[in-house]
Amino acid sequence: xxxxxxxxxxxxxxxxxxxxxxxxxxxxxxxxxxxxxxxxxxxxxxxxxxxxxxxxxxxxxxxxxxxxxxxxxxxxxxxxxxxxx
Numbered sequence: 282x283x284x285x286x287x288x289x290x291x292x293x294x295x296x297x298x299x300x301x302x303x304x305x306x307x308x309x310x311x312x313x314x315x316x317x318x319x320x321x322x323x324x325x326x327x328x329x330x331x332x333x334x335x336x337x338x339x340x341x342x343x344x345x346x347x348x349x350x351x352x353x354x355x356x357x358x359x360x361x362x363x364x365x366x
Contacts, residue, residue, distance in 0.1 A: 282308065283366045288326040288337040290317035295348040296336040302351060306364055341366055 285308055289296040300311060316323035316335060323333075330337050330344060338345050340363045345351055354360040 282310075283341040283364055284312065285310070286312045286314065286339040288314045288316050288322070289335050290315065293335050299336045299338060299348040299351050302348075302355060306355075306360065308364065340364065
């Protein structure tokens with residue numbers, strides 16, 4: 282199973298939905314980076330992605346974007362192959 286990293290906050294509904302989708306796909310380990318607790322990590326996220334919003338999700342070394350992007354990958358049948366890399 283590929284390593285999943287997700288920049289997140291405590292109360293973000295899109296983050297919760299992204300985690301739920303990944304758990305339903307069998308992902309057990311998600312490295313969560315809480316940008317609400319550490320402003321420096323938010324800056325890091327913005328530098329890496331050019332985006333301010335959470336979640337920002339990586340599957341392995343690939344930045345897939347936010348929840349809408351993750352869901353679109355799933356709907357297109359492209360998420361499962363990424364998860365098993």
